[in-house]
Amino acid sequence: MGCLRKHACYPNHGISLSQIAKSGKYRLIDIHSYDLALTLAESCGDKKDSPQSFVGFREHINHPMSLVPPQPLAHEQNTQETCIPEHCYYAFDTLYCSLTKAKPIPPAFPNEKYPLFVTWNVIQGDEWRLRGCIGNFEPLPLHDGLSEYALISAFKDSRFRKIDKSELERLECAISLLTNFEAADSYLDWTVGVHGIYIRFPHPSLTTASSETPSPDSSSYNLPRLTSKQTFTATYLPDVIPDQGWDKIEAIDSAIHKAGWRGRITEDIRRSVKLERYQSSKCSVTWDDYFLWRKKHEGRA
Numbered sequence: 001m002g003c004l005r006k007h008a009c010y011p012n013h014g015i016s017l018s019q020i021a022k023s024g025k026y027r028l029i030d031i032h033s034y035d036l037a038l039t040l041a042e043s044c045g046d047k048k049d050s051p052q053s054f055v056g057f058r059e060h061i062n063h064p065m066s067l068v069p070p071q072p073l074a075h076e077q078n079t080q081e082t083c084i085p086e087h088c089y090y091a092f093d094t095l096y097c098s099l100t101k102a103k104p105i106p107p108a109f110p111n112e113k114y115p116l117f118v119t120w121n122v123i124q125g126d127e128w129r130l131r132g133c134i135g136n137f138e139p140l141p142l143h144d145g146l147s148e149y150a151l152i153s154a155f156k157d158s159r160f161r162k163i164d165k166s167e168l169e170r171l172e173c174a175i176s177l178l179t180n181f182e183a184a185d186s187y188l189d190w191t192v193g194v195h196g197i198y199i200r201f202p203h204p205s206l207t208t209a210s211s212e213t214p215s216p217d218s219s220s221y222n223l224p225r226l227t228s229k230q231t232f233t234a235t236y237l238p239d240v241i242p243d244q245g246w247d248k249i250e251a252i253d254s255a256i257h258k259a260g261w262r263g264r265i266t267e268d269i270r271r272s273v274k275l276e277r278y279q280s281s282k283c284s285v286t287w288d289d290y291f292l293w294r295k296k297h298e299g300r301a
Contacts (some may be wrong), residue, residue, distance in 0.1 A: 005287060049064040082107065082281035083177045085289070087142065091118055091150035092173045092290040098151060103301040106293070107146075113139035114180040118149040119284075120163060123170045131171065132157040137178070137198070137235075146175065174284035176237055184275040187252050195277040196238040199255050203230045204263070207272055232259035238280045 005066040117135025121128040134153040154163040234255045
């Protein structure tokens with residue numbers, strides 16, 4: 001699937017607990033009182049996913065304290081105005097003209113460059129269900145990028161059959177323009193409901209790790225040593241995690257499985273994850289919205 005990227009950042013925890021506490025970079029929390037109800041299609045999440053539930057170090061220790069990075073602040077840039085309905089209309093028009101041989105309406109918005117995803121949803125009963133979602137993390141000119149991925153996500157998402165003409169009136173088109181990419185300090189260094197996550201991690205057999213997770217009271221952490229060999233990658237767009245109702249650990253575990261790992265997920269595997277967080281500006285339109293826009297602007301075709 002096209003929801004992949006090949007770089008991120010890895011945290012360094014090789015310092016003592018007291019050093020970490022004094023640095024202010026992490027805060028101590030009581031696992032027993034930590035609120036696990038943080039809420040957040042597949043990077044266009046699939047509701048059928050069943051991520052493993054896991055919190056902190058509870059799989060390995062009973063110590064009441066753990067280290068969790070503070071919630072990162074959302075970037076001050078307002079991403080809400082980046083993506084506009086015209087982007088969705090243009091993508092919808094690309095699919096419509098491909099299926100009907102109608103003459104396309106040329107874009108009237110700036111040809112700026114953004115990483116982007118195009119999502120198709122279909123109405124079934126009272127619910128919108130994913131019908132296709134593929135994108136690219138490389139910045140693309142919007143005129144070519146939106147038209148290209150409108151068709152790729154409609155016709156080449158391997159999870160679904162191709163969208164056909166009979167479905168047009170039941171479709172919704174959503175565009176996500178990705179912004180504010182940041183290297184995370186750890187696999188927990190992101191905010192549910194604000195950030196999308198891109199993860200990369202090596203095959204566990206290619207890491208040298210401690211046999212068990214050390215106590216937070218120990219003087220140092222023996223983290224896996226990454227190799228340059230086989231890696232797994234996956235991403236979830238920012239709206240996917242709250243839609244699924246996942247907390248951070250559930251989202252990370254689901255992404256690990258999505259990347260292709262089918263074995264047991266351990267704390268060592270989570271710590272081997274390099275994570276890059278990002279934000280998204282999203283807009284969507286239905287067929288009815290698009291149809292009215294098409295009628296209004298057909299003179300430009």
